[in-house]
Amino acid sequence: MTIAEITSAIAKITNAIAEITSAIAKITNAIAKITNAITEITNAIAEITNALAEITNAIAEITNALAEITNASAEITNASAEITNASAEITNASAEITNASAEITNASAEMQVLISELAEQETNLIKPDQSYPVWLPYNAVEAADTMLKANELL
Secondary structure (H helix, E strand, O other), X not given: OOHHHHHHHHHHHHHHHHHHHHHHHHHHHHHHHHHHHHHHHHHHHHHHHHHHHHHHHHHHHHHHHHHHHHHHHHHHXXXXXXXXXXXXXXXXXXXXXXXXHHHHHHHHXXXXXXXXXXXXXXXXXXXXXXXXXXXXXXXXXXXXXXXXXXXXXX
16 A cells, blocks of 8 residues: 555545544534433423422312311301201291280280279279278288288299
């Protein structure tokens, strides 16, 4: 082999080394880009993981709030039942008051009749220009004893 051929071969090897070096630089840049992309993906995964944790916490808070709403709803239902029962008791008491009022009205009417009858009888008891005996309680031991016994029964 001649020097020219060796020089040509060295030139070709040098060019090949330059091309390999350039290819290595490109691969290195590609690896750097891939590394950056992996870092960005890792960061995105971390953000997604944090977001999922926040969503999980929010779901837990919503679940607790729903449990509180369910409990409050049960309390409202119980209070409503108590109000319904109280309303029924008020209705019953009102009916009893109405019945008692009717009984009082009837009794009042009966008393009016009795008072009228007594008034009629009293007007005929005492007549003008007549004398009547007057009873005095002196020496009325029997009457006093009867009144004491009646008072003890009360």
